[in-house]
Amino acid sequence: MSIQLDFPAVLERWPSFLAGAALTLELAFFATVLGALIGTLAAVGRGSRSAAIAGACKVYVEAIRNTPLLVQIFLVYFGLASLGLKLSAFTVAVAALTINVGAYTAEIMRAGFEAIPRGQIEAAEGLALSRLQIYWHIILLPAIEKVYPALTSQFVLLMLASSVCSQISAEELTAVANYIQSDTYRAFETYIIVAVLYIILSLVMRAGFWGLGLVLFPRRRRLGTPL
Amino acid sequence: MQQNPSSEPIVSLRDVQKSFGPLRVLDGVSFAVQRGEVLALIGRSGSGKSTALRCIDRFEKVDGGEIVVCGHRVDRPDVDLRALRQDVGIVFQSYNLFPHLTIEQNITLAPCAVKGMATAQARDLARKVLAQVGLEEKLHAYPEQLSGGQQQRAAIARSLAMQPKVMLFDEITSALDPELTSEVLKVIEQLAADGMTMVMVTHEMGFAKGIADRIVFMHRGKVHETGPASILTSPTTPELTQFVGTGNLKS
Ligand SMILES: Nc1ncnc2c1ncn2[C@@H]1O[C@H](COP(=O)(O)OP(=O)(O)OP(=O)(O)O)[C@@H](O)[C@H]1O
Numbered sequence: 261m262s263i264q265l266d267f268p269a270v271l272e273r274w275p276s277f278l279a280g281a282a283l284t285l286e287l288a289f290f291a292t293v294l295g296a297l298i299g300t301l302a303a304v305g306r307g308s309r310s311a312a313i314a315g316a317c318k319v320y321v322e323a324i325r326n327t328p329l330l331v332q333i334f335l336v337y338f339g340l341a342s343l344g345l346k347l348s349a350f351t352v353a354v355a356a357l358t359i360n361v362g363a364y365t366a367e368i369m370r371a372g373f374e375a376i377p378r379g380q381i382e383a384a385e386g387l388a389l390s391r392l393q394i395y396w397h398i399i400l401l402p403a404i405e406k407v408y409p410a411l412t413s414q415f416v417l418l419m420l421a422s423s424v425c426s427q428i429s430a431e432e433l434t435a436v437a438n439y440i441q442s443d444t445y446r447a448f449e450t451y452i453i454v455a456v457l458y459i460i461l462s463l464v465m466r467a468g469f470w471g472l473g474l475v476l477f478p479r480r481r482r483l484g485t486p487l
Numbered sequence: 488m489q490q491n492p493s494s495e496p497i498v499s500l501r502d503v504q505k506s507f508g509p510l511r512v513l514d515g516v517s518f519a520v521q522r523g524e525v526l527a528l529i530g531r532s533g534s535g536k537s538t539a540l541r542c543i544d545r546f547e548k549v550d551g552g553e554i555v556v557c558g559h560r561v562d563r564p565d566v567d568l569r570a571l572r573q574d575v576g577i578v579f580q581s582y583n584l585f586p587h588l589t590i591e592q593n594i595t596l597a598p599c600a601v602k603g604m605a606t607a608q609a610r611d612l613a614r615k616v617l618a619q620v621g622l623e624e625k626l627h628a629y630p631e632q633l634s635g636g637q638q639q640r641a642a643i644a645r646s647l648a649m650q651p652k653v654m655l656f657d658e659i660t661s662a663l664d665p666e667l668t669s670e671v672l673k674v675i676e677q678l679a680a681d682g683m684t685m686v687m688v689t690h691e692m693g694f695a696k697g698i699a700d701r702i703v704f705m706h707r708g709k710v711h712e713t714g715p716a717s718i719l720t721s722p723t724t725p726e727l728t729q730f731v732g733t734g735n736l737k738s
């Protein structure tokens with residue numbers, strides 16, 4: 261028994277692979293930026309003194325964390341369509357991924373917020389800083405620093421999970437692979453190449469987060485110690 | 488109408504009541520602090536010293552009585568907290584410097600964010616207050632690079648940068664060894680000499696005796712004995728006698 265691998269037949273299609281990989285990265289980028297924003301707001305919201313806001317944030321987080329991503333994508337896709345909104349598959353994919361990763365980010369950020377010692381906040385209150393200023397200047401960056409590895413993993417996971425967007429024919433890497441393997445009848449080779457490309461994308465993202473960390477945490481850059 | 492400001496106490500507590508659940512921690516506490524005065528709050532662990540101090544800056548809400556601080560009615564629910572806290576500086580036992588900011592950033596943050604001070608001006612101010620506590624060379628260090636005594640002095644400088652009318656200190660040397668304690672106490676002595684109004688909870692009886700204009704001895708949530716620093720050497724109540732007698736009075 262031997263396996264006949266014919267990579268050249270598949271690699272011929274490299275521009276399609278590259279375009280797919282680029283779109284995957286683009287999806288991940290927008291969903292990461294927007295998801296980080298929404299997730300952080302939801303984490304702040306869960307600590308709100310208003311029971312309605314705190315409750316709404318909790319429902320959002322729990323609803324997302326207890327349903328499959330693919331179902332969420334279909335809900336956004338068909339939901340927006342039934343509202344008469346004609347959006348591109350890319351926009352729908354970004355929206356669904358953002359909503360998804362936002363909920364996980366909220367949980368991670370909440371853990372980060374809770375790790376800030378009470379005394380830090382009292383010191384800031386004693387200096388007459390407002391609640392918003394305390395979140396912005398005192399809590400946010402140290403909280404992010406404390407959960408940065410978890411955030412990085414979550415966003416890389418999001419990029420990998422974006423492969424299910426092939427189901428709504430967003431032309432990302434997995435969707436491209438599906439076309440190529442049905443054209444070439446070289447499924448194994450195609451998915452080997454796709455797997456390697458996903459690994460490269462993961463490494464690119466991790467490198468990006470590492471670089472961003474250098475900018476965000478100057479203290480760590482100088483002293484090298486975790487907070 | 489012109490009022491003589493020195494006639495009004497900077498801080499006054501009248502019949503202050505405070506309970507945590509069933510535990511009555513402050514049971515009718517009254518005292519006043521005049522401008523430029525140094526008041527030392529002493530007493531056994533659990534007697535309510537920290538609670539009394541925290542009520543002044545409204546870190547605790549009182550159940551009854553009246554607290555007036557720099558004209559702010561602190562006992563009222565509608566007190567302007569941010570205005571109150573611009574007039575009051577508070578320093579805790581555990582320093583609580585912001586670990587992700589340099590000493591300079593720790594100091595300039597509140598003047599810039601709260602008072603809208605220009606960055607350049609705030610930086611000058613940071614240099615000035617750090618010089619006051621003898622830490623000019625630590626301007627660009629991070630808190631973790633400082634010793635405990637230096638961190639505590641930096642925390643005092645951070646508070647001073649807001650130019651408070653009264654400073655509150657809660658056992659600010661309790662986490663420090665004797666050598667570091669004395670460097671912090673020197674800073675406090677200098678502040679007193681400069682005329683800063685201060686309320687300090689302290690276990691350093693020798694220091695309290697040397698610096699305080701008035702002593703408030705708390706016992707079971709009440710002001711049990713009060714008077715000039717000399718009450719530490721000639722107490723009138725058996726409780727204070729016992730308190731200063733049990734080795735608390737270091738020279
Ligand atoms: N937030 C709180 N909740 C419940 N009980 C509290 C709280 N803060 C203080 N207490 C209790 O109130 C009492 C007085 O506490 P407080 O901290 O004012 O004492 P203290 O005189 O400062 O003592 P120490 O010298 O040990 O610091 C103690 O019995 C303490 O356990």
Ligand SMILES: [Mg+2]
Nearest residue numbers: 536537538658
């Ligand atoms: Mg105490």
